[in-house]
Structure formats: C-alpha cells, structure tokens
Amino acid sequence: MVVKIIDGKQIAEEIKKEVSAAVRDLQSKHGIVPGLAAVLVGDNPASQVYVNMKRKAFDKAGMFSQTVNLEASATREELHETIDRLNTDARIHGILVQLPIPEHLDEFDILKQIKPEKDVDGLHPENIARLAHGREGFIPCTPYGVQELLVRSGVEIAGTRAVIVGRSNLVGRPMAQLLLQKGARGDATVCVCHSRTRNLAAVCREADILIVAMGRANFITADMVKPGAVVIDVGINRVEDPTHPRGYRLVGDVDFEKVKAVAGAITPVPGGVGPMTIAMLLRNTLVAAQQALSKRCPGS
Numbered sequence: 001m002v003v004k005i006i007d008g009k010q011i012a013e014e015i016k017k018e019v020s021a022a023v024r025d026l027q028s029k030h031g032i033v034p035g036l037a038a039v040l041v042g043d044n045p046a047s048q049v050y051v052n053m054k055r056k057a058f059d060k061a062g063m064f065s066q067t068v069n070l071e072a073s074a075t076r077e078e079l080h081e082t083i084d085r086l087n088t089d090a091r092i093h094g095i096l097v098q099l100p101i102p103e104h105l106d107e108f109d110i111l112k113q114i115k116p117e118k119d120v121d122g123l124h125p126e127n128i129a130r131l132a133h134g135r136e137g138f139i140p141c142t143p144y145g146v147q148e149l150l151v152r153s154g155v156e157i158a159g160t161r162a163v164i165v166g167r168s169n170l171v172g173r174p175m176a177q178l179l180l181q182k183g184a185r186g187d188a189t190v191c192v193c194h195s196r197t198r199n200l201a202a203v204c205r206e207a208d209i210l211i212v213a214m215g216r217a218n219f220i221t222a223d224m225v226k227p228g229a230v231v232i233d234v235g236i237n238r239v240e241d242p243t244h245p246r247g248y249r250l251v252g253d254v255d256f257e258k259v260k261a262v263a264g265a266i267t268p269v270p271g272g273v274g275p276m277t278i279a280m281l282l283r284n285t286l287v288a289a290q291q292a293l294s295k296r297c298p299g300s
C-alpha cells in the first residue's frame with residue numbers, strides 16, 4: 001500500500017498565508033494589528049522553545065506579540081493581576097498561559113481568569129462548554145489543527161471510527177468533542193483511550209482515524225494499526241541521540257518507520273501536527289481581533 005505522508009508544515013504555511021492576508025486587510029482598513037500576549041511562568045525549556053516559535057510566527061504574519069515572563073515562584077495573585085491587566089489592554093486580542101504551570105498554581109483557577117473573548121487557546125470553561133454544546137467559540141489550537149489537517153488533506157471524517165489515545169484537556173478531550181460535532185468536519189464515532197484502557201492495541205486496530213497524544217515515544221507500533229488507517233501523531237518527545245548536534249532528536253508517539261508500512265496516511269514528527277498548532281493560534285488571534293472590532297463597530 002502506498003502511504004500518504006501528510007505534510008503539516010505545508011498546510012500550516014497555507015493557513016499562515018491566509019491569516020497574513022486578512023491581517024493586512026484589517027490593518028489597512030481599520031488600523032488594527034492583532035496582538036497576542038503569552039504568559040510564561042518559570043523557565044521550563046520546552047515552554048521557552050514553544051513561546052519563541054509562537055513569537056517568530058506572529059512577527060512573520062505581521063501580528064503583534066509580547067511575552068510576559070513570571071518567576072516560577074509567582075503567586076496566584078500575581079498571575080491574576082497579570083491576566084487582569086492583559087484583559088483590559090486594547091493592543092492584546094489574545095491571551096495564552098503556556099502550560100504546564102508550576103504545581104502550586106491551579107490551572108483551572110488561572111485559565112478561568114482570562115476573558116473568554118481573549119481566550120485564543122480555547123481553555124476557559126466558557127469556551128470548553130461552547131465546544132461541548134456545539135456552539136461557536138475558541139477551539140484549542142492543537143485539536144483544531146488536527147481537524148484542519150484532516151479536512152485539508154481530503155480525509156473523510158463523517159461516519160468513520162476515530163480512536164483518540166490520550167485524555168488531556170489540551171488535546172484528547174477537545175479532540176473528541178470536535179470529531180463528534182455534527183457536520184462534515186465531525187460526525188465520527190469517537191472512542192477516547194487512556195492509560196487504563198483494557199486491550200488498547202485491539203481498540204486502536206478498530207480505528208479508521210487514529211489520533212495519538214499520550215507523550216510516550218514510539219508507543220504505537222505497526223500491530224496496533226488497521227491497514228489503510230489515517231494516523232495522526234500529536235506527540236513530541238525528546239530522545240537522546242549522541243549523533244545529533246543537540247544531543248537529542250524529536251520523535252512522536254508513533255513508531256513512524258514501522259507504522260508507515262501499514263497506514264494509508266500518516267503525519268511525521270516534526271513537520272506534522274506541530275506547525276498546525278501555531279497556525280491555528282494565529283488564526284484564533286486574528287478572529288479575536290476581528291470580533292473585538294465588530295463589537296466596537298457593528299457592521300464593520
């Protein structure tokens with residue numbers, strides 16, 4: 001079987017171009033530059049890399065971004081004050097608190113402080129509820145990116161059996177909600193698996209679309225995949241590699257080389273889902289700026 005390698009980098013570039021064109025339009029017609037504030041608590045190296053990548057993508061798209069760095073010892077009050085300030089800052093249309101945050105802080109308590117209309121990460125309870133009710137709202141960027149990747153690659157979702165491995169708030173749960181929604185971008189029969197799932201391999205083998213977000217390098221092996229299935233790898237894991245200049249390389253949750261011999265289509269790591277997350281963050285921030293404008297000037 002000839003496997004299709006789904007090129008997330010190329011599809012993300014298409015989306016970024018569309019966003020850039022809309023940003024130029026917003027700026028020339030209304031003088032508005034969509035802006036994002038990323039709040040980074042502590043010095044988690046992976047989070048620093050992600051936030052830098054987001055900053056560069058915003059610069060390139062002609063959008064504004066700022067990073068607010070807080071000490072790892074920052075208190076709940078400091079974080080709330082920071083978010084309150086950004087909630088009322090007119091230059092900022094989107095706010096993102098990079099996760100994970102230090103353990104002494106309660107993620108739910110922090111995320112619900114963000115104004116829902118600036119919650120471009122789609123993690124505020126109001127946006128989670130909107131997604132669960134099938135209403136418009138901001139959708140978390142990684143699952144939104146996976147859905148977009150499927151649609152733009154011509155993968156039929158409706159009527160298929162989708163298996164999601166991982167039940168995180170960032171990926172697994174919202175992914176399930178998205179694929180369950182009515183319409184051609186959803187209408188899947190969805191199953192969510194996790195570390196306590198019995199006979200995980202057999203459940204995965206039922207998938208027409210297998211989406212893996214569990215954070216374990218090369219966990220999905222060829223025997224866990226139905227021939228011809230579409231395999232989407234959300235994992236980004238560092239594995240030691242002395243032959244690599246950085247001393248490590250990035251691999252997904254799927255054993256790419258073995259699984260690609262069985263799958264009908266598969267995303268690589270890197271160059272699959274990762275670039276899509278950033279593209280969807282750009283798009284959500286653009287939409288937040290457009291919505292802020294239409295609230296200020298209805299009919300614009």
Ligand code: GUN
Nearest residue numbers: 096097098099100121141
């Ligand atoms: N950490 C890893 N991925 C994400 C993401 O999409 N959003 C936030 N806020 N933190 C993350």
